[in-house]
Amino acid sequence: MSIVEVQGLTKSYPAFTLRDVSFGIEEARITGFIGRNGAGKTTTIKAMLNLLHPDSGEVRYFGKPFLGNEAEIKKRIGYSTGTVSWYPRKKLRQIAASGRRFYDTWDEAAYQQYLAMFQLDEEKTPRELSEGMKVKFNLLLALSHRAEVLILDEPTSGLDPFSRSELLEIFTHLKQEGVAVFFSTHIISDIEKCADDILYISHGELVAAASKEAFTERFSEDGESLEETMLRLERGTWHA
């Protein structure tokens, strides 16, 4: 059974509709959620976190519906985004100190370990951090409360190739520790490098949800790289 089950998410806006999105996230696997800008990735993620209300559909974590088990589930998941930073003028130490009160699962040793691994200075403020370090700080908070699922919205956006590569290596390390990593991106090479499973969304519809191998087998033509496949699919010239 998937540890995260998304069933039939539908959300209509005047100019965009997310249609019947369903998929699962597996334990100790990296799932890449790919689609071009405006395809519906952030809408899906926000619905998964109850930050917006779908017109229909349900999200279950660890076999339980999110609604009604919100506090318990949020203790077991972590969220990070590459585009938003919290409290830009507060010191990282203050933000972490405030956050740790909410988690009885907070692991101070893990916090210190990841703090050192990510080379974060607690006396700095988020506004003094690079985009990559901001993502790492959000990851630090999530990992310190022993999140079993990480939901990351565009964590690699705006990162230089070195930081991106470093972050993807961290994902692989986390996977080895049993964490399910779910990240959205529009950068195909990120998926190619570390994802086990691919979710491909286009114009609000989930086109494919499969392991990377199954995805390639189904959609790629001979000698085609994943990037070429995705670009062809996005141009609408694909045939299953």
Next chain:
Amino acid sequence: MRNILLKELTLSASPLPYLFILFGLMFFVPGYPVLCGAFFVCLGIFQGFQAAREANDIIYSALLPIAKRDVVRGKYAFVLLIEAAALVLMAVVMVLRMTVFAQAPVYLNNALMNANGFALGMACVLFGLFNWIFVGGFFKTAYKFARPFVVYIVVAFTVILIAESLHHVPGLAVLNAFGTDHLAMQMLLLCAGLCCGILMTVLACRKACLRFERIDL
């Protein structure tokens, strides 16, 4: 609830809501509409909301392992704490004016409202209105606060104008009692104002919790 309140106090709040508590001392100012002090305390809280929004405070809070309605309750708890601190300050000034300074000429010749039980009760009403109109209005979107604050300004100054003028209406001079004169009436008016403020806050908080559950962040 304790954790979210601590988060509000240490992380979300800017220094201004704390500093503006001192406007409670305006209850000392003679010849000035003392209820403006309550308005300025609310202005400080408004500034705090502005700073919190810029820090993505609401989304951060909504992602914490608490029910979404507790985000709203945490904000209300913080606002109430600031208002309570200001009310304590105003109450101290009120007692000083009712006792030590009861015969001070500067207060005896005061054309405007005295800092008495009625004034403190009206300060509670102004805080209740703020909690209802501004805080409740903010949670319609958890983003837009200009419109609810402008509405609050209009309502607050209308209420201040009425409260400051009432004792000039024949038969209502008791509202401007000096010192410990008509003490029972003063305490009754204070309790009535406090009840109004609490009622508005409780109703507004309940409605804001429901609204916040429904909105998309």
